Amino acid sequence: MLRCIKCGRAYPGFRLVCECGGPLDAVSKFEKPFGDLLRKEYLDIRRYFGFLPIREEHAPRLIPPVTPIVEREVNGARALFKLEYLMPSGSFKDRGTYVTVAKLKEEGVWDVVLDSSGNAAISLAMFAKSEGLKAHLFIPKSTGEGKKRLLEMLGAEVHEVEGSRMETHEAALEFGGGTYISHWLNPYFLEGTKTVAYEAFEQIGDVDYVISPVGSGSLFLGLWKGFSELRKMGEIEKLPVFIAVQAKGFESLCTRSRGRSRLAEGIAISEPPRREQMLKVLRETNGACVSVGDGEIGNALHELWDMGFLVEPTSAVVLAALKKLTASGEIEEKSRVLLPLTGSGLKTGLGH
Numbered sequence: 001m002l003r004c005i006k007c008g009r010a011y012p013g014f015r016l017v018c019e020c021g022g023p024l025d026a027v028s029k030f031e032k033p034f035g036d037l038l039r040k041e042y043l044d045i046r047r048y049f050g051f052l053p054i055r056e057e058h059a060p061r062l063i064p065p066v067t068p069i070v071e072r073e074v075n076g077a078r079a080l081f082k083l084e085y086l087m088p089s090g091s092f093k094d095r096g097t098y099v100t101v102a103k104l105k106e107e108g109v110w111d112v113v114l115d116s117s118g119n120a121a122i123s124l125a126m127f128a129k130s131e132g133l134k135a136h137l138f139i140p141k142s143t144g145e146g147k148k149r150l151l152e153m154l155g156a157e158v159h160e161v162e163g164s165r166m167e168t169h170e171a172a173l174e175f176g177g178g179t180y181i182s183h184w185l186n187p188y189f190l191e192g193t194k195t196v197a198y199e200a201f202e203q204i205g206d207v208d209y210v211i212s213p214v215g216s217g218s219l220f221l222g223l224w225k226g227f228s229e230l231r232k233m234g235e236i237e238k239l240p241v242f243i244a245v246q247a248k249g250f251e252s253l254c255t256r257s258r259g260r261s262r263l264a265e266g267i268a269i270s271e272p273p274r275r276e277q278m279l280k281v282l283r284e285t286n287g288a289c290v291s292v293g294d295g296e297i298g299n300a301l302h303e304l305w306d307m308g309f310l311v312e313p314t315s316a317v318v319l320a321a322l323k324k325l326t327a328s329g330e331i332e333e334k335s336r337v338l339l340p341l342t343g344s345g346l347k348t349g350l351g352h
């Protein structure tokens, strides 16, 4: 069941927003402890079926695996990189797509519309190909050639929009054909991304900080939901401090800069619809928003490549933020910091 965060109205099935315009949240109530709900026979996302609002018989054939965590020291802090870019389509989006597609199958929806800066579209195109779904994908014309080529190879129907990421979102909204499933709004997408928190907890226990890139918040809010549920189940005592990293010129949670990042295309979203929810997370966890520019992103990207993490530029914002916060002393030495590395550099390597 879905519930409106603003007015409390409940809805069954698939839906993006409440009639009042408020964002929706999938309501979860767990009757057993975390360990008892785990499907221990699986070492992939199916391990968390007991926490997901989907039916096993509708689960897609394509299965997101558990991603590794690699620890490195960064300015005295313990950086715990979660390698989300190793997902089948090369980004964490596969988690959200998996849960969404299961729900759509349950509802009998086979014709869908999505806008994306690239990764969510590639993820959906991959699942659509495997499940026989028809997907109309809207991307900005400026999307990297490598990502466009992948979409083409996956046989997706792509609509290139002349204009910004926000304008791409509007074009998809206005498109008549198919069910619109925006991952900016879709509550089932967050149900998928919350499994990053579950996995991390099983792999490394609790952490002091979570640093996440924030555009629409589809990873940030999923991480928060996962850790919040772990706390409700009594597995962790308190939530980690949540740090939202945004790209210069596209800040929605901290003061908007004048210059504009060209590197962080995955988070170039100036007006995310779940903004209020994200601000609440920052307040609740005593967190902060950090803004980074292309110089910092470029440096962090090279460092990540040197460490052997072949990620795309958007993914590097988390290391840029960690370096800033450790240098200023806001993150103390020996702190345990979870940093998801969100998207593969192999896609951008195909041509940018």
Ligand SMILES: [Zn+2]
Residues within 6 Å of the ligand: 004, 005, 006, 007, 008, 009, 018, 019, 020, 021, 022
């Ligand atoms: Zn409402």
